Amino acid sequence: MFDVVVVGGGPSGATAAEDLALLGRKVALIDRGGRIKPCGGAIPPRLIRDFRIPQSQLVAKITTARMISPTGRRVDIPIENGFVGMVDREHFDEYLRARAADAGAERLTGTYLRIARDRTGTHVIYRDKQSGEERSLTTKLVIGADGARSNVARTEVPGGDSIPYVIAYHEIIEAPGPRGDYHPDRCDVIYDGRISPDFYGWVFPHGKSASIGMGSFVKEVDLKKATADLRAASGLSDCPTIRREGAPIPLKPLDRWDNGRDVVLAGDAAGVVAPSSGEGIYYAMMGGRVAATAAESKLKTGLIRDLGLARKLFMKEHKSVFKVLGAMQNAYYKSDERRERFVSLCHDIDVQRLTFEAYMNKELVKARPLAHLKIGVKNLAHLTGLVRAEYV
Structure with missing residues (x-):
């Protein structure tokens, strides 16, 4: 028993x-x-602390996250006062x-x-x-x-x-050092309807390897072709593939x-x-x-x-x-025009700081009410089209 x-x-x-x-x-x-x-394999510092994860399990420490829009706009977001741990x-x-x-x-x-x-x-x-x-x-x-x-x-x-779930697919490849559009200290998140019409693609370094993949609710999407396109855009097409995996993500x-x-x-x-x-x-x-x-x-x-x-x-x-993340997905993942505005909004330094503070600590940050107000106003302006999707 x-x-x-x-x-x-x-x-x-x-x-x-x-x-x-x-x-x-x-x-x-x-x-x-x-x-x-x-899985992209990202874990926040709070997980490492709360669940006593030894440093030996980390295959990489990421210090920058980069958002890429449908038009190719790139926004680098430094991870201040911390890092994102990567595991295989x-x-x-x-x-x-x-x-x-x-x-x-x-x-x-x-x-x-x-x-x-x-x-x-x-x-x-x-x-x-x-x-x-x-x-x-x-x-x-x-x-x-x-x-x-x-x-x-x-x-x-x-x-x-x-x-409800997204079907996710990725390929683990042998990763080189800095090469083309790839850097081993940076996670790339690609918001582009040509890769995923309703979610996103990713290029996540794992030290000697990397995870490249995407997800979508849409059954007709060719996950393997989208991942091949991501590899090509990052200059990683010729890297040997270690394994391929697919599964639903609720x-x-x-x-x-x-x-x-x-x-x-x-x-x-x-x-x-x-x-x-x-x-x-x-x-x-x-x-x-x-x-x-x-x-x-x-x-x-x-x-x-x-x-x-x-x-x-x-x-x-x-x-x-x-609740907040669900509202953000519903607001910004519906079209490339919305995704473009989302990446544009990520230029804001308050958005960057509050996003990663929330990610690393797993709670909504309440210490800067004026920053929250500023973000709310900008968010509304982007969603209503009162501002152009450009650098702000």
Whole structure:
């Protein structure tokens, strides 16, 4: 009998498993093994601090972010008083799983199949990767951390099959030093309808490698061609390709994260990827942490309502940021004309400072009310067309 079975060994599931194991709970962590999620790999300083990530996991430290508009306008945004850490998900995710095992979680490799229930309890059925046999784990609670199109969410939680998502694709390449339009200390974010009609493309350095990719809601978009165009524009077409990956990225948290009985969701399964930016690693790990908190509370008190703590705790801290980012995506990602105005707005020094302070600390900055007022006025002027999309 396990206290908790965690389905999914990405950052969210591994964090939940480690937190519960450190509390002395008997935990199983099931992961399919061998899957690497397409991801730019950016993590903020707050994640490094809150989750005790060693410097050895960082493959690069980014000091500049560059926004590129549909007309080719480039806005370099220096990251003041900090940096963006870059990780390679192939190694980062495995590090987190190994750390959960070191804390006492039992690692199992296999594919989740279903949840069954009888008088003896709740049973997680999975197919063991090595033997191919179906196996069963009896548990008190289940944490579903099995990704954007979560089978746990789809079958166990009301509304769990209706998360809107972007299809993302990227290629990991062998990266040179500074070359053409590429620099190993700078992340490029490309807002251009020819690359993505409703999201963006990216070129993110990973030290000796780089992630180049894009995402879109539009099924007809040729993701591989768009990525090839990004590589060509950056002068990286002839760099050897290490691997290619594609997957859905959810962009709206579910209204409910638990089934009112014995299941709670975490990470992509709960839809906690930031709108507009698509940032997911930090929010996934926070989702794993609050799911573990909810599970521990339910195990202690026996109260079903404690499973709802996961969503309540997460939204208490991050709802405002998600709301602002969602409004920004709805306002600026609709057309190239709007994207042009967005990049133009990014020239403003207050926009740059507040954006990265919020990114690094994961909260809306309230220290400079006059700056917020100035940004609000400029934002309204750009959206209504009262100013031209140009350097401001």
